[in-house]
Amino acid sequence: MDVIKVTHVQKRFGSKDALADVSFSIPKGEIFGFLGPSGSGKTTLIKILTAQLNTTNGQATVLNQPAGMMHHSAQKMRFGILTDNSGLYERLTIEENLELYRQLYDLPKASIDRVLQFVNLSGERKKRFSVLSKGMRQRAILACAIIHEPELLFLDEPTSALDPVNAAHIYKGLRYLNEKGTTIFLTTHNMAEAELLCHRVAILYQGSIKAIGSPKELKRQYRDNQVRIELTNGEIHELPQGEETADRIADWMKRGFIDRIETKEPSLGDIFIKMTGSELL
Amino acid sequence: MSISLKRIQAIFIKDYKEFTRNYAISIMVLFPIVFALLYRGNESAEMGTYGFLYNFTFAMLTSFIQACLIAEEKERNTLRSMMMTPASTWDVLIGKSALVFVISSAVLAVVTYLLGSEPANIGAFLIANILSIILYSALGTICGLFSKTLLEASLSVFPVLILFTGAPFGLLLVDDVPLLKVLDYMPSSQFIELLDVMQTTSAIGEVAKPLLIMLAWTIVLTVVSVVMYQKRLKDE
Numbered sequence: 446m447d448v449i450k451v452t453h454v455q456k457r458f459g460s461k462d463a464l465a466d467v468s469f470s471i472p473k474g475e476i477f478g479f480l481g482p483s484g485s486g487k488t489t490l491i492k493i494l495t496a497q498l499n500t501t502n503g504q505a506t507v508l509n510q511p512a513g514m515m516h517h518s519a520q521k522m523r524f525g526i527l528t529d530n531s532g533l534y535e536r537l538t539i540e541e542n543l544e545l546y547r548q549l550y551d552l553p554k555a556s557i558d559r560v561l562q563f564v565n566l567s568g569e570r571k572k573r574f575s576v577l578s579k580g581m582r583q584r585a586i587l588a589c590a591i592i593h594e595p596e597l598l599f600l601d602e603p604t605s606a607l608d609p610v611n612a613a614h615i616y617k618g619l620r621y622l623n624e625k626g627t628t629i630f631l632t633t634h635n636m637a638e639a640e641l642l643c644h645r646v647a648i649l650y651q652g653s654i655k656a657i658g659s660p661k662e663l664k665r666q667y668r669d670n671q672v673r674i675e676l677t678n679g680e681i682h683e684l685p686q687g688e689e690t691a692d693r694i695a696d697w698m699k700r701g702f703i704d705r706i707e708t709k710e711p712s713l714g715d716i717f718i719k720m721t722g723s724e725l726l
Numbered sequence: 727m728s729i730s731l732k733r734i735q736a737i738f739i740k741d742y743k744e745f746t747r748n749y750a751i752s753i754m755v756l757f758p759i760v761f762a763l764l765y766r767g768n769e770s771a772e773m774g775t776y777g778f779l780y781n782f783t784f785a786m787l788t789s790f791i792q793a794c795l796i797a798e799e800k801e802r803n804t805l806r807s808m809m810m811t812p813a814s815t816w817d818v819l820i821g822k823s824a825l826v827f828v829i830s831s832a833v834l835a836v837v838t839y840l841l842g843s844e845p846a847n848i849g850a851f852l853i854a855n856i857l858s859i860i861l862y863s864a865l866g867t868i869c870g871l872f873s874k875t876l877l878e879a880s881l882s883v884f885p886v887l888i889l890f891t892g893a894p895f896g897l898l899l900v901d902d903v904p905l906l907k908v909l910d911y912m913p914s915s916q917f918i919e920l921l922d923v924m925q926t927t928s929a930i931g932e933v934a935k936p937l938l939i940m941l942a943w944t945i946v947l948t949v950v951s952v953v954m955y956q957k958r959l960k961d962e
Contacts, residue, residue, distance in 0.1 A: 495810065497960060516959060518728055518812035526810050532803035534740065536747040541740070548736035549811040589807070 447506075448473050448597055448628045449494060454503035456489050456652075463489040465652040466503070471645075476619070476629040478643035480636065480713065486652045487632035488528070491601050494630070495526055508597060522550065525595035529602040531586045535575040539566055539585045542574060543592060550593040557592070563618055564588045580611030587615065591622060598622065600631045604638060616642060636713040646713065650721045660713055667716045668709065675705040683709065728814045737813065737821025741795060745825060751794050758783040758833050762840035773925055776841055777894065777918030783837060784858050784914075785887040788830045789866035790880070795822060796870025797879030800958075809959055819955060823863045830859045846924045850933040854920050857940045861913055864947035865890075871954045890914045913943045 449471040456464040464486045471477045479487050492498040494507050496515035505512040508523050515521065533542045543557045561567045564584040569577070574585060583603070591598060600619075604612040619642060623629055633639055639646050640660045647657040656663055672690060674682045676697065684690040686708075697703050711719070745752055761779055768775075799805035799822075808818060834855055845851035865886055873879035893912035900906045909915055916936035923932045 499960070518730075518814055521810065521812045530803045531807050533807070534744055534804055535802065536744050537740065541743060545736055545740045546811065549733050549808075549813050551730075551732060551812075586807075 446473050446509075447471060448475075448508060449477075449630060450504075450506045451490075451494075452504045454490070454493065454505055455501045456486070456493060456498065457501040462652045464493075467649075467652070467654055468503075469647055469654060469657055471628060471630060473628055474623070474626060475644045476623050476631060476642050478639035478646035479630065479632040479649055480634065480639050480646050480717065481632075481649035482634055485649045487649060488601055490649075491526070491528070491599050491630070491632060495524070495599060522593060523595060524597040524599065525590040525593065526599040527587055527590040527601065527603055528599075529605050531590070533574045533582070533586055533589060536573065538571050538573050539577070539588070540570040542585065543570075543588060546589045546592050552593060560588045560592045563591070563621070565614055565618075580607050580614070583607055583611065584614060584618075587618065591627075594622075594625070595627060598627050598629045600629060602633055603631065604633075604635065612638070636717065640713055648713075648717055648720060650717075655720045656716065663713065663716055664710050667711050667719055669711070671709045673707050673709045674703060676702045677704045678702070729816045729820070730812075730814070733813045733817040734821040734824060737808075737818060738824040741822060741825040745791075745795070745829075751791055754787055754790060755829060755833050758787055758837050759840070762837040766840050766842070773921045774894065774918055776843055777914075777921045778891065779837060779841070780834065780855075780858075780921075781891045781894070781914040781917060782887075783830070783834060784862040785883065785891050787833055788826055788859055788862035789869065789886050790883045791829065792823065792826045792863045792866025793869035793873065793879040793883050794876055795826070796867055797873040798876045800870070800873070801875045805958070815952060815956055815959070819867065819952060823860075823867070826863050826866065827859055830862075831855075834859075845921070846927065847930075847933055850920065850924065850930075850937060853937055854917055854940060857937070857944045858913060858917060861940065861944040861947050862890075864944070864951040867951040868947070868954060871951070871958055894918050911939060913940045916940050 447470040451470070452468050454464055454467045455462060467486075467490065479490065481487050489498065493500055493505055494512050494515070496513055499513060507515055508520065510520060515524070534545075537545075539561070540557065543560065547554070547556055558567070561570055564587055566581065566584055566588065569581060574582065577585060587603065603619075604615050607615070616638075619629060631639070631643065643660065645657065645659050646663070648655045658666070670686050671683050672686055672694070674684065674694065674697070676682070684693065694703070694706070758779065761782065765775060765779060796805070799808070813821070866883070869882040869886065870879050873882050890912060891914055893909040893914045896906045896909040897915060916939045920933055920936040923936070
């Protein structure tokens with residue numbers, strides 16, 4: 446069953462297409478990464494899928510409903526959202542903020558303890574939001590977005606401006622959430638993050654999807670078919686795969702010259718540059 | 727139209743906690759009380775003076791606090807986050823207006839007690855106050871939704887203060903500028919007219935006209951604030 450289905454979606458602001466003709470679907474239980482540089486249309490798509498924007502053309506369904514219906518209370522119970530400008534109440538403690546969200550989602554009191562443990566903030570629950578570090582703030586906002594254990598979670602650049610330790614906390618939490626059945630739609634310009642978390646990714650550039658598939662598939666598709674060999678004397682050879690290379694490797698092996706041998710695999714960042722001719726900024 | 731009392735209560739409690747910790751805004755409750763203390767026992771004070779004090783309270787307390795509460799939520803992106811929860815438009819607007827309603831009612835009760843005002847028709851007086859609180863809350867909501875920041879919101883209330891609180895004074899110039907007769911239909915002018923009428927009579931026929939005009943203002947401003955809020959749900 447597809448949790449999200451986007452068919453030929455176009456979004457135009459004035460004379461500029463933020464999204465040109467975007468189609469993809471996301472099955473239940475997947476972590477799907479939407480990759481692209483700033484201004485490529487990632488946030489626009491999240492806004493369309495959460496009924497904050499209408500499409501100019503095309504159709505989008507979320508949880509088997511037209512995306513435009515997502516503003517209804519019953520639908521909003523089913524998804525959670527965290528964007529890079531989500532906010533919480535500065536003068537309230539983490540616990541008071543969560544208490545508000547608990548009541549808005551009509552959840553039992555135990556949901557606060559559960560979600561605080563999940564984001565590793567149980568010890569800081571009495572701290573005001575205004576005194577928290579950037580990483581703790583982001584985790585507290587994530588806690589509010591997932592307190593109701595949504596079927597679908599939208600994350601727009603969830604770890605932007607976070608240090609690696611805090612980002613790792615978030616990744617761990619997201620994987621756990623996904624294992625419990627939450628489908629995750631993640632936008633990021635961080636290729637390493639996408640590789641680490643996502644089952645599939647789509648690469649968005651200037652409003653169009655340039656490639657879609659699992660990171661492994663994309664790497665296989667875009668690898669340059671070369672083998673990288675490091676010899677014991679320090680020499681490095683990059684050779685095309687084939688009979689001639691196999692003979693040379695066999696020869697080096699017989700003589701015990703090989704220190705390290707690997708296929709040369711592109712990163713998602715390399716693939717992006719290859720497809721668009723543009724750096725991912 | 728879905729309304730959840732539980733969600734309204736949650737938003738009210740949250741706003742109450744924020745309000746009591748935000749001294750820059752919560753101090754506003756003292757101004758009408760200080761003015762009432764100054765006017766207390768002043769034999770020469772007329773009903774118009776009392777009316778001015780009530781209108782000042784509606785603008786500087788009800789509208790100002792509501793505008794600041796909404797604008798601060800916008801500035802810190804908490805309003806958009808709340809819009810993404812199951813809270814409906816009505817849950818958010820009623821929840822966010824409830825605190826201002828309770829505070830305004832309490833301050834107006836204190837002001838009325840301090841002034842020793844004894845309206846002949848207590849029912850009409852209460853209805854006028856309730857309508858005024860709702861319409862000035864709606865005005866505050868509109869100011870807050872229009873403003874990008876808290877600072878902008880606090881400044882945007884001043885035109886409201888001048889136009890609404892100043893309308894009865896504008897009527898004093900109506901002989902020189904006949905166009906100013908239109909100010910007679912402002913809710914602040916009608917509130918003072920109601921206080922005047924109630925000095926001499928408590929007949930329903932006499933108090934009905936000002937109340938109906940205030941009701942019309944309340945309906946129009948509430949509809950405008952709801953439509954504006956729903957537009958803010960979208961980023962078009």
